[in-house]
Amino acid sequence: MYWNRDQQQVLFFRWFARMGIYNFDIQLREPLKTHLGKVESWRWLTPSKNINTGSYFLKFSKWVKHMNAHGCDAYIRPHGETEQGVIFLDDLDIDKAVQVSKKYAACVVCTSKNNTQVWLATSRKLFLKERKAVQTIMKDLGYTDPGSVSGDHLGRLCGLKSQKRNCWVNLLTTTTGRKYSPPVPLPLSAPRGAACVSKLSQEAQSQSERDFGWAVGAFGAGRLLLEVERYLYLTAKQRGKRNPEMYARRTAINAYKAYQTSPASTL
DSSP states (O other): OOOOOOHHHHHHHHHHHHHTTTTEEEEEEEEEEETTOOOEEEEEEOEEEEEEHIIIIIIIIHHHHHHHHTTTTEEEEEEETOOEEEEEEEEEEHHHHHHHHHHHHHHEEEEEETTTEEEEEEEEOOOOOHHHHHHHHHHHHTTSSTTTTTOOOOOOOOEETTTTTTEEEEEEEEEOOOOOOOOSSSSOOOTTTOOOHHHHHHHHHHHHHHHHHHHHHHHTTTTOHOOOOHHHHHHHHTTTTTHHHHHHHHHHHHHHHHTTGGGGGGO
């Protein structure tokens, strides 16, 4: 049995507060209808950014409920422009979401009959690029949808109706176990105040992230360490990377360590 709508939202925000997160971005999506009343397309309304929990309940909740009752879908995320201690997992079936929440601190939102979105708490705060890298790895492990790895993806707000799917979005569970240790071996974001990296270094970093994510996924599929290292070596050599042997060995070892601590290794 689900809690009532107001209770769900209180428990939802309370879980985030326990994870040290108090500021959110809220965005609504409005249906555009034909003269016959059929929904033709959707448009995003101007987002409300960096809204703290108190302001939501005092100023925004009634407006969000009103707009939802008049056909809008409501979405939320921890404020996307700052480091945050959660990552977003999309399109998990209920069994897989419950497995994650039993092992780690997580907030599970049921978006349809057997579909969920999971906010997974991390052991350290992550910048946007780091969240994207971790979510890409989770995608390769089969723990999130490929289209939801941007690092600042919006999730549906519980206690409201999904107008697109014509069903209610419900809070399934919140847990406060140990936090997930993100498998990101090195910081991927420059410290505040640091100069922006060049386009070339951004591209190299992006390729390294892809290699790392692929390697974690390969271990999840049962590939051997030497097999993964060999593949990384060949692709790195082909694109002219300096010292491809060392790069392949380091990437493979770090990816294997990350896989051993990921949900997929034990669930």
